[in-house]
Structure formats: C-alpha cells, structure tokens
Amino acid sequence: MFGLPAFTTMVIIGVPALWVIYTAVFLWLSRGWKREDAKEQQ
C-alpha cells in the first residue's frame, strides 16, 4: 500500500492508531473531571 513495504505501512499507520486509541481511553477514564470544574465554579 502507498508504494511502501508491508511492515513500513503497518508501522506508520498502526502506531498513530495506537495513540488515537490511547487518547480515546484517556478521555473516557477522565470523564469525571468535569465534576471538578462544576465544584470550582460554585
């Protein structure tokens, strides 16, 4: 794909995909942080 060897394609697509997944998991785990803001605003 893209004129690249299979391993290169796998790495340059796979590693960014892992960072996107990491970010999604972080967002999910930190969803409760909004409560902190609500309390600070009060």
Next chain:
Amino acid sequence: MSIEILFLVIYFIAMAAIGFWAMKRGKQDAEGFLLGGRSLGPGVTALRLQSSSMSGYMFMGAGSMGYTQGYFSMWYALGDLGGGILNLSVLGRRMRKLSQILGSITSIEYLEHRYPSKWIRLIAAPVALFCMFFYVLAQFIAGGRGLEMVSGVSFPVALAIAIGVIVLYTFLGGYLAVAYTDFVQAIIMVVGMVWILVATLMAVGGFTKGNETVGGINPNLLTMWGADLGYQGQWGVILGALLVFSIGYMGWPHVVVSHMAMKKPSVARTAGVYSLVFNLLFIPGPYLVGLFALILLPNLANPETAIFEVADAVLPTFAVGIVMAAIMAAIMSTADALLLQAGTIASQDIYARFINKKMSDAQMVWVSRITVLALAIIGYGIAAFDPPAVAAVVIFSTTVLGSAFVPSYICAVWWKKANTVGAISSMAAGTLVSVLWQVSGAPDATGIDPMVTGILASTAAMVIGSLASQKSHPVPEHIGRALDETAKIGPIPKKMLMGQDALLASQAEMAARGE
C-alpha cells in the same frame, strides 16, 4: 525588499506586539511573570506545550533525517505523536494541583517542594540549565540559518536578528508573552507545514508515486531500517528513537511547567486532545518533505537545509514567506520557552534560593531578564563562530533532560514512597549514565540508545533509593496529605494551599531548608 523578507518582518513585529500586549496584561509579580498567573485554558496550554517542544529540529534535523535515512526517521515522529497526550494524561492534572498545594512556581522549585532537600535544587538546576543552554543554542543556529537563506545576509547578521527578536519578547512579558506567542506560532507552524507538504506531494506526483520514485533511488529508504539497513534488528536504537520525544518529553522542565500554568487541573483533558490533533497534522510533515526532497533536490550539499530548499522550489514566492515564518515560529517558540525557563532557574532556583533569600519579585524578574540576555550573548558567541549540527545537539540535550528528570516528575505525583534519596539518586544516575554512554561511544558498540540506558538507570535509582531509605528519610507527612488531595477529583480545600495553611507552609519551607 523581497516578499519573503516582508512576511518575516511582519511576523517579527507581530510577535513583538504580542509580547508587549502580554506585558501590559500580565501581573508583574513572580507568579504572574513565571506562570502567567495560572490563567491558561486548553487551547493555549496544548499549543504552547507542542510548539515549545517542536523546535528548529523539526525543520532542520527532521528534514535531514528523512533525506538521509528515509522511513527510519519516522520512528522519532511516531514517538513524538503521542508525546503531548502522554504528558498531559500522566502529569497534567496532578502536577497542576500538587504545584498549587505546595505553592511552587517553577518546575525545579516544585521538585524541591515535593522532595524536600536543597540538594534537589543544587543538582536539578545546573543539569537543567546546562542542557537547556545547548538546546537553545541549536535554536539560535537554526534561526540564523533560516534567515540567512531567506534574506541573503551573512550568517552572523542573520543570527543576531533572530536572537534579538526572541530575546525582545521573552524579555517583555515573561510566561504570558511566551505562551501567547507560542500559541500563535503553533497555528502558523501547522498552516505552513501542511502547505509545504501538500505542495511537495503535488510536485512528486502524490504520496504513492513519490514513494515509488524514492524506492527507485534506494529501496532501503522505504524500510524502517535506514538507508543501508544498518538499523535492522537494532531495537535498542529504535526504542530510544521512540522514547526520546514521547516519554522523555515528560522530563523537560521548560515543557512540564505548562501544567503548572493551567487555569484549572481539568484543562489537561481537553488540552490532551488538542495536542494529539496538532501532532497528527504537524509532525509527519518535516520527515516526509525531507524524504521527498531526494526526488526534487537530489544533490543537496547540506541535508539540514532540505526543507528550506524544497519550500523555495515548490511554493509560489509569497507562500515561501509564510512558510519561512512558520519555520521561524518553530524555532522561536522553543527558544523563548527555553530562555524563560533558564532565566527562571537562574533567578528563582539559584539566586533567590541560595544567594539572596530576601529578593523581591521585581528583583527576581530583573535577574531572570539579565540571565536571558547573558545566555543570548554567550549563545551568539558560540553559534556565530563554531556552530555545531542542530540535530545532534537537540537529541543529546533532550536525551539527558529526559533521562535525568522523567522518574522524578512521574513519581512525584504517582508514587507516595518516592522520597528525596530516590529523587537525588535518580537525577544523578540518569544524567551520568546518559552522558557517559554517549561520550564513550557505547551506542555504536552496543546498538543501544543513551535514552534507553539513561532512563533505565534513573528509574532503577528512584525505586531502589526510595525503598532503601524509607526509614531514614520518610516522605514528610505534609507531602503525603498533599498527594492524597492531588489524587482526589475535586477542588483543593483552601486550608491546604501554601501560605494559607500556616502549618503546611512552615513545614514545607523548613523541610526544603533541611531544618
């Protein structure tokens, strides 16, 4: 005046104007000058964090690596992509909260408050100052080279102009000026980089066609193992490339100070997402443009100028000016953050801590400014007469910073047993091992990057040092309470803030002074 120079002049004036505006807006007390009054939202936090770590290296070193090593260079980019989100998710919220509880306003002072001992600052401040000086030196050289190419003036004159503009707005408004100029510069960087990447891809006939043509020149360049397959199976080197700009970046004092300047601890959440988006748009560009420069400019005398030369070759004249402004933005946004942090370390962490303990806020600001000026003059002297290679200086100085400080910053908020002995051992071991590994030539002999050995040594020293000295150097009670509060999701009780809880404040001060 050519259109490129006109754009650069407009850009320089705009940056100085932002610095002046920030000076008027910001408070001139220590927290105002050094942390922008802890007032920054997610957009400024994320883009300031990213632009101050995407240095002139991205336009000189990254382009050069793409040109000479092909897709192997992408290992650095792939680690770098996650650097921002990793930093904000692991340290962001907790470091913001703990620094406020302990009343810390510099990233080195924060370490001393968390690990109470003057030796923390005595070791951390010189190591950070030394590495940052070399890092900023690389930015000066990159800035001078860029201006030299665009304007045609001699390198010493171009260097003086670049340093002059950087110093001017760092001098003016402190952290707030640096944060807002970094924010604007990050946007310019993304626009410029995407523009030059799209123009390059069009010039080489698209991504696939470009890769095929590069493969015709040398098929090894399309592999992840380097131009001569020299890195095949060299997982120690590859791991180092992945770590230096991802995990290593959590140990850079001029970057992690961004967490302490956030308006609220929860800013880290949104800022993390913004930083990932910025990185996905920006980071692969310089490496790919450097790679495809092989097709457009196959006989470059100096690969470090690949991106400058490609911009000149593929963009219309007016766009070259904008892209050059983007390149200068990357260089200057890192240089100003480094200079400000170096000034802070000299004024707050060395002068105010060990020489003049009764220094006023106004005196502190002036000591910081004089330090910035002194570093700029010394940097000019070295860069003008014997400039070293940008990529080598950046990778070496950031490797030492990461090796020295990553475990101390991470354990500060995540491990209650991390104590002063562990932190001192960790910083000393990380610095010594990474420097000795590099200067002894061990990376070539063993195939293991100094980042890997440095961070392994500093982590092991932190764990062993802390566990072995729990009885002789227990973590002070007030630190334990501060860490419990940091772990909670919720506002900080007012009585826990330094200066408001007299007991907590006096405990922290006395512990820091070793009394």
